[in-house]
Amino acid sequence: MTDPVIAARHAFLCERIRSHNQAYYVLNHPEISDREYDALVQELRELETAAPELVTPASPTQQVGAPLPEVTRFEKVTRAVPMLSLDNLYDPEDLRKFEKTLRTFLRESDEKNDVFKGELGYLVEPKIDGISIECVYEQGRLKRAVTRGDGVTGENVTANVLAIGRVPGTLSEPLDITVRGEIFLNYSDFRTLNDRRLAEGLEPLVNPRNAVGGAIHQLELQKKAVKAARQMSLFDAEVPVEDKKNPISEMNLSAVFYEVPSDHLRSTQRENLLFLEKLGFSVPAEPTEVASVEEILEVIEHWDRRRAGLDFPMDGLVIKVNRTELWKLLGRTAKSPRWAVAFKFEAERALTRLISVDAQVGRTGIITPVANVEPVFVGGTTVARASLHNWAFIRVRKLRIGDMVFIEKKGEIIPQIVGVDGTRPRGESIVAPPASCPSCASELVRDPLEISRPKLNELRKRMKDEFPSVPGDAGDIELEEAATTGELKEAFLTCPNEEGCKAQITERIIHFVSRNALNIDQLGEMIVTRLVEAGFIRSPFDLYGLREDQLLTIEGFAGKSVGQLLAAIQKSRETTLARFIFAIGINGVGAVNARFLAGHFATLEKFVDFAKSERTAREQEVKNISGIGDKLQAEIVEYFERAWVVRMLEDFRGLGLVFSEKGSGQKPLLGKVFCITGKLGKHRTEYVARIQELGGVTRVSPTQKCDYFVTGEKPTPKKVVEYERLINEKKSDIRRLGEVELVRLLEGEEI
Template sequence: MSTPKQRILELREQIRYHNYRYYVLDKPEISDAEFDRLMRELRELEQAHPELITPDSPTQTVGSAILETPFTPVPHPTRMYSLGNAFSPADIADFEASINRLLGREEVRVYVLEYKIDGLSVNLIYEAGVFRQGLTRGDGQVGEDVTPNLLAIPDIPRRLAEPLDLEVRGEIYLPIQTFLELNARLEEEGEPPFKNPRNAAAGSLRQKDPRISARRGLRGLFYGVGQPTSLGVATQQELLKKLSQLGFSVEPHYRLVEGVAGVEQGYQAMLAERRKLPFEADGVTVKLNDLALWDELGYTAKTPRFAIAYKFPAEEKTTRVLRVVFQVGRTGRVTPVAELEPVFLDGSTVSRVTLHNESYVQELGLRIGDTVLVHKSGGVIPEVLRVVTEAPRGHEPVEWPSHCPECGVELLLSGKIHLCPNPLCPAKAFESIRHFASRRAMDIQGLGEKLIEQLLEAGLVRDAADLYRLKKEDIAALERKAEKSAQNLIEQIEASKSRGLERLLFALGIPQVGESTARALAKRFGHLDNILKATVEELDAVPDIAKTTAQSIHQALSRPQMRHFIERLRAAGVVFEAREKQQSHALEGLTFVLTGELSLPREEVARRLEAHGAKISGSVSKKTSYVVAGPGAGSKLARARELGIPILDEAGLAELLEQKLGPGVLQAAPGQL
C-alpha cells in the first residue's frame, strides 16, 4: 500500500498528463468526471498533509503549459483563473461558510447562477472599443494568439457600442447540432470524427487556416471581464446586461438566487433544462453577485474565492458488449457499432454505440463480452469511455471483416478507414443517392428520402446514374400523384446534368473530397477527364490538397466500378466541365487580403482573383502579398501597415492585374475592378 506522499506524487503525475491531453492536445483520454475524481483525491490528501503541498502541484496551478504551435504565445493583461469544483449541496454550504469566514460576517449571500459552457476559454482584448486581439486561456498567464480565427465567429463584435479598453472573457463552443453535422461531413470525407463538441471546438479554433475555422460554425458566449469594476457596474447581473448592451452574446438563462438553498433550487432547475440547450454544459457557475466582495475576497493561487463551479452529475453506467456489428455508409466506410445490454442513461435507453474505427477499438482494448463504462457526451451522444478491466473480461476479439458485410466485395484500406469499393453495394445505394441529389451536390429538388426508398424497392434505380433513365410515368405510378409533380421532378433531374464539375465531384462521394477540395480540383483541371488522367503528383500539386488526399482521390477514381459509373453519367449527358475554369496561373503564389467596401462584392473579387491562381486569406500576416483596402477598412489595414505589407486601393489592384494579366481580363464594369 502506498504512503500518502507516494499517492500524492502518483496523482500529480496522472493529473499533469491528463491536463496536457486536455489543454494542449485537445485529446482527453478520460471523462471530466474521472478527472474531477483524481483532483478531489489529491486535494483531500494535500489538505490532510499540508506539509506535502508544493507550488507546482496541479491544485496550485491552472491548466497546462503551451505546446509550441504556429500560434504566438502572448501574456494575458490580467490573469485568467479557473474555478474550483462543487459536487453536492454540502460543498456549496462549505463554499458559503468560507466566504463568511473570510469576510468576518455571517450573511445569506446573493449569487448569480450561469450555465458552465463546455467549450474553450478565450480572452478578447479591445482598445478604444475596437477588437485588437484574442487569446486562448493557455496556462492562465500566457495564451495563444488566435485572432484571425476568432474574427470569423459572429458572436464576437469587431467594434463595441462604447470606446472602451476592455478584456472580455467567454467560451467558444460548437453547437451540438453543428457538431453532429460536422462529424457526419468528416466521416463522408474519410476523416476521423471528433469525440465530443468541446474537442471539436478546440480543434476548429486552433486551425492554421482561418477559413477552416470560419466554416466550422463556431459560436461564443461571454460572461466576464478582466477588471469588472472598470465597466462602472456593481454586480455580476449588471455586468452580464452591460456585455449584452456592448454587443456580446450572453447566455440568457442566468438567474439570481439567495443562499445555499437558493443555489440548490436553481441548480436543480437548470439541470432539468440542460437537455434543451443548444450547447454542452457540464455544470453551473455560482458567483457572488456583489462585485465589491470579489475585490475583498481575492484569489488563491489557482481559483477565485468568490465563485465556484457546481458540476452536473456525470451519469456513467456499466453495461456489457453483446456483439459488434459493422455498418456500411454512403462512401463505403465500414464502421463498427457495439450492441449493448440496454442501459437507461441520462433520460433514454442506450443499446447501441458507435466505435468509430479499428484504431478506436484497439485503443480501448475491447473484446466481445467486456463490461464497459458508457455515458452521453453532453447528455446527447452515447460514448464508450473505457473497458472496465476490474470486471471479468470477454474472450472473443473484435474481428474486422475482410469483405463487405452487405455485398461481399473485398474491402480496401484507406489510411485507417476500411472501405467497400462497390458502387452498387445495396448498403450504399440509399445514402449514395440521397447524397448525390442533396442541395450541396447535384441539387435535385423533390427527390426526398421516401421517394428514393420507393425507387429502390421497385427496382427502378440501383444507383444515382439510374436517376437519368427515369421516365415521368415511372414516378407518377409510384407517387400516385398528378403528372405535374412527376414532370417537375423529371425537369429537376434534367437540370442537374449542368450543375458543373465542382458539384459533380462532391456528389461522387470520393473519400476525403468535400466541397472545398472539389472546388480546388475543378478550378485546377477544368474537366473530369483531366482529373481521371492526372497522376498522384499532379493531384498533390493542387493547393490545399495533401498527398494522402491525392492518393485517396487517385485510388477511388481508378477503380473499375467508379469508371463504369462515370461513363454511365457521361452517356446520360451529365456535364463534366467546370462552370468556372482556372483561367490562368498568373497570380499563383500571391496571397491577397480584402478589406473595406469595394465596388464589387468582396466575394466576387475573391472569385475572380482565385480564377487566376491567387490565394485569398481572411487575415493579414507576413505571408500576405497585398492588402486590398476600400473605404471603412479597419484592423486589417492597420495590421498591414504594422507589417509593411503593400496596400492597394481599387485603382492600384486594377493596375497590378493589368501588368499580370493584361487589360480587361476581369471584365469589370466601368469604375469597377
Template sequence: MGKKEQDIQRIEYLRNTLREYNYNYYVKAQPSVSDYDFDMMLKELQDLELTYPEMFDPSSPTQRVGSDINKSFTQEPHKYPMLSLGNTYTKEELKAFEDRVFRMVKEPVEYVCELKYDGSSISLTYENGLLTKALTRGDGAIGDNVTDNVKTIRSIPLKLRGNEYPDFFEIRGEILMPFKRFEELNAEKIENGEEPYANPRNFAAGTLKLQNSKLVGERGLDCYLYYMLAEDETKPTHWENLQWAEELGFKTSPDAKLCASMEEVFAFIDYWDKHRANLAVPIDGIVVKVNNIAQQEQLGYTAKSPRWAISYKFKAESAMTRLESVSFQVGRTGAVTPVANLSPVQLAGTTVRRASLHNEDFIIGLDLHEEDTVSVEKGGEIIPKVTGVDISERKPDAKAVTFIKDCPVCGTPLVRAIDEANHYCPNITDCPPQVKGRIIHFVSRKAMDIDGLGEETIDLLYRENLVDDIADLYSLKISDIIGLERMGEKSAERIIQGIEVSKQVPFPRVLYGLGIRYVGQTVAKQLALALHSIDKIMATSQEELEKIDEIGGKIAESVVNFFLEMKNIQLINRLKEAGVQMMLSEEALVDTSDKLRGLSIVLSGTFSRSRDEIKELIEKNGGKNSSSVSKNTDYFLAGEKVGPAKMAKVEKLNIPIISEEELLKMIE
C-alpha cells in the first residue's frame, strides 16, 4: 500500500475516532481521551486534509471551528412548519388537556414528559447521515439558515453514528447557554466595564445570530434535541424515537420520562418544580406529549399548535421581602452599581440577601422607597433582581431611594455620560476599589497570570502601602513581603518568582492587562497585531484606530483617552523599565508589514487557501478586512464563484478588483 493510500485510511480513522470522542464528551458527558491527545489527533487530521484537499468533507471534525468571515443570513422555508405549544399554568388545565385527548382517541394514552428548555428553537436537516441545514424557528414557516454557526456546537453531530437512519429527516431541539458558561462570559463583560447579558436565553439567541461563526464556537453553546420528523421511517412511539435519536449521536434530555397516567405527569412536574435550580441549563416548564405516533396523527393540529402536546409553565421563582438598605459598589472601571440589601429570603433553593438594582434609571422606574416590600426574582435562574414594589405595604413617611452624587469610597463627585446608563467615579488613580481592581485584573490568568497573587494578597499589599499601581509589583522584593500576615518565606518566593516570569508574557496579554476600558482580549490582540507596539498605539489617532478591524469609535476613544493621562504614560514607562513586553516578539512579527496599512479589503468567492489564512495575511500586513462593499472599500479581492450582485456593486463603485496572486505580490 502506497503512502497516499495509508494517509487516506488514516484520515478516515481519525475522523471516526474524533467523532466518537466528541460524542462521549459532549453528549454522554463521559470523556474517553485527554484534551491534549484529542488536540494532537485533530491537528494531525487538519494537516492531512491540507495535504489532500480532494478529501474535503464538510462533516469532518475539523470543520467545527467556524469562520470569522462576516455574512448575512438567508431565509428558507421549513419543510414541516415549526408550530408553538399551547401553555398551561395549572394542573386543572392539564386535566382538561387529557380529557380532550381521550375524547378524540377513545383509548388509553401514554405521555412523555420532557423538560421545557429555555433557549432558541432550531430545526436540523440530515441527508444520508450528514447535517445539511439548520434553520431557526423564524415565523414558523420560514427561518434563518444558521448552518455554519450550528456546526460549531459540539453536541450536534455533523455525521450520524451507525448506518440505520432515514435518508432524509428533520430533528427539532433547543440551543442553550449553560449557566456556568453564561456566568464566565458575564464576568468578562463586567471586568471590561460593560453591561452584563440579561439572561442565558437571550444570550443563546443572540449568539446563534452572530455573523462570526468562529465567535459562536467560542461561546460554548449546547443543544438538546427532542422531536424527529420523517415521512414514514420513524419508530411507532415518541419514546422510542428519543432512544433512537440518542443512538444516532444526538443529545436528548436524560431526564425525560414515560408516564402511564396524568397522575405520573403531575408527580414529574412537582419534582422538577423543586429541583430545577440544580440543572446545568435553564428550563421554564415541562412539555407533555402523547407518546403514540398514530394517536398524534389522529389528534392532528390547530392552526398554531399540535393537539397532542402541551406545555406546563412554571411560575417565575419569586419571593417578597423587605428592602433594608441600598449600597453602592465601585468596580475596576469606576462604574458604580446600586445593590439592594434585603431581609434574607429563600429563592430557587438559595438564601438571597442581595439583589442588583442595575442603575439610576432602574431605581426610578421601580419608584423604590426606603424599607419597601419588594418582589425578587432570579434573572435566568442565576442573578437575583428586584422586579417590583408592593406599594400597599409602603410606610406613609418613606423616602424615595436616590442615587448617590459622590463616590462612596473616595468621595469624588460621580459623572454620567449622556449616552450611558451607569455613573462613574472619575478618580481613576486614587479611588481604592479601582486601584485594587486594576491590579487584580493585571495579575489575572488571562492577563499576566502571576502565581500567588489573588484578591486577598493584593488587598494586603495595598493596605501595607507596598503597591499602589501595577508597576509597583515589579519593585517588590522578598524582604518587603515576608513576615506579612499569612506570608511565609515560600509564599513570598513564589510571588516574586511569578512576577519575574510575567516579564515574558506576550504583548497582547500585557495590553489586555492594562485594563483600558472596552479593550478585552480580542480587541487587545487586534490592536497588537495592527500596530505591533505600545508606542505606536499611543501615537495613533482615534480616526486611524477606527480603521483597524473590530475597533469602533467607542473603543478608539477609550484608548486615546487612556494615553492622554500623564500618569498612564508614566506607568507604561515604568513597566518598560521593569522588562515587561511592550511590543510583539520577532516570532509574532514574522510575515508582518505595513504594506496594506489603511487599506480596506473585501473578500468574496473561493480561493486556493482558506479565507482565514487570507484574512490573517491582510491583517498581518496592516490591512482591514471589511464584510461589505461600500465607497470606503479600497480593493475587492475576487476568488472563484463571486456573486453577480456583489460584482455589479463593485463595478458600479469603480472599486479596483484584485486576485489572490495580486494580493500576494502586494505584500511580497
C-alpha cells in the first residue's frame, strides 16, 4: 500500500504541474521558470520511482503539453504520431550524463554492434522560443496546420498559419509530407507591435511567445478561411508587402522547421535540414556538427555570448544525435525522444534602479507587492515591473527605494529582483507595506509564511550573497526570529472586503471571462475595469444584464462594438459545467479539478444545491469527488461559506445557461479504473483520452482497485501474471476485456 504522505505529495505535484502546463501550452502565459518547472517534474519522477503504482498514463511524467479545453473555437485534430517534448538540461555535468546514458543504451540495444560501432556525433541547433506547429502537405500544398495541444490532439489553425506568410503554402516538390517547427516573433517586430498597441490605447503584450499564441488563435481569419500563403526566409532582411487589413500579416511572424517524418528521414539530421531548405522551409540558423560533449560546450559558450544581441527569441540549444539510424535504436520515453535534449541558458540579468513598489490587489483579496523599476532591456523585452513575491521577501532582502537592483527574467518570462548591487550607494527609503487596502481602504488581514529549517538556511545564504545589509535593516533580525518560530511574520496581506472592494471585483470578472473560463474575447482588462468603475457590474452575473445605453457611455465604445460585445456575452451562455465551475474562481480549483467537479455533480442544479447545503453536508459530499485531495476539499467547503457566492450561483441558476452534454453530462465511467496492455488497433493514447473523457482513470499495472484489465496482442507477461494472481487470490473483481469489448464499452453498450 502506498504511503499516504507520498500519495498526497504525488497528487499535489500532479495538480500543480498540470496547472503550469495549462498556463504554458494553452494560455501562453508561463507562471514559473523552466528550471523551477523541471524541479517539480523531477520530484514527481522520484516519487513514482519509489512508488511505481502511482505511475499512470494521466501522470504529467507520461504526458506532453496540456489537454485542450473541452470546448474550443477550433476543430480538434488527432495525429497518428504524437508531438513529443524535449528533456531539459542546465549544466555541463548533465550533458556528460546524457552522453553516458546514450552509449549505455546503444550498447544494450545494438546487440550485433553493426549500427552503433561506438561512434556518436551531434547536431546543435538554436532553440527558438515560440509556438510549436505541425504542417501537413499533400502533393506539395499546405492542407492542415495543427498546434501541439497535448501532443496527440491539437487545434486546426490552418487559415491563420497561411496568413502568417512565413510558412510555405506550396513546396518546391509535390510531396505528401508532415513537418514540424516553431512559429515565433522577432524582438524588433515585437517592439513595433507593442508600440502600435500603446498608440491605440491597448495593453502591451507580455512577451513574443504570448503574442504568437494570440495570433494563431485569432478567429477572424479562421472564419473567413483566408488562403493567402507567402514564402519567406527566417533571416531575410527584406519584408514582403503585407495586406494591411490582415491583422496576422501585419505582425510579421516568422517560422523555422526542423523535423521530418520517418518515411522522409535522411541519414543525418544535418541532411534533414538541407532537405527542408530544398523544399522551401526556413531552418534553425547555423546548425553545428560536433563530435563530443566538449565541442558542444564550445558551441553553447559561443551562442551564450551572442544571444543578448540576437533579434530572434532563443532560450537555449537543441542537441540531437546526428545519425538518424541511431534514433530507431534509442527510441523514446513516454513524452520525449532519447536522442535529443534541450540545453537551457541561464536567465539574462540586468542592472536597474528600484523606483517604487505598488500594492496589487488580486481576485482573492491577496495584496502582492510589485516593483517599478527604471526601464531596462533584458531577455528580449523592456522590463519596467518585477515580481517581489510577498512582503516578507522585501523585508528579509532589505530592499530600499533607490537601490540599484539586478533583474532576471526567470525562464525568459517572469521578471524578478534577484539581488542588490552592494558596490553602489544604497537607497534611503525603506519599502513599507500598505496600512490598508489600496483599493477600498479596508483594514488588512496579516498572515505569516511558514518556512522549514532547510529553506531558511538556503534563504540566509542567498541573502548574504545577493542582498548585502546596511545599518538600519531588520532583515537579518527577522531571519533569526524565524529560526525559532518557523515562520516569517506578515508575509501575506489580504483585503477581507470581498463584496465591496472594486479591485477584487474587477479581478474576479477578468478571471470569469478569460479563455479557459467563459471565454468572452471582447471583454479585456481595461473594459472590465471601466465597467466596474462606472458601477455597471459588481459580479460576473451582472454582465448578462448590461444594456446598450450603459456601454455607449464607456470610452472607446460605438454602436458596432457595443453590439459585438453584447452578442459575445449572450453567446457565452452556451458553455460547459466544467468551464463555469472554473470561472467562478474557487480557490485552488484549476481547469483539471473543475472537470472532476463537473463530472461528479453533472448538472448546475446539483452543484448549486451542494453550495447551499450545510457545511457538514458539504464536508461529507466533497469526500466522494474523485481526484480531489484533502487540502482542496477543505478549500471547496470553505468557499461556499460566502453568502454572496451562493447568491450569485442562485442567480446563474435562473439565467438559463446551456451546458453541452460533453462538459456536463453524467460520466458513465466515473470512478472506473482501467489497466491496458499489449498492442491495440488504435494508438493507446486515444483509448486513454476517451476513458478519461467518460470519467474513468487508467493505471500502468493491474491492482485491487482496477475494474477492467484490457489486453491486446502480446500483453506484458508480468501484468498478466499480476492480473491472474489478483483473480486467483480473490483480491479483485477486475474484468478482462479485449479491444472489441473495450470499444463497445466506450460506445455505451452493456458488456
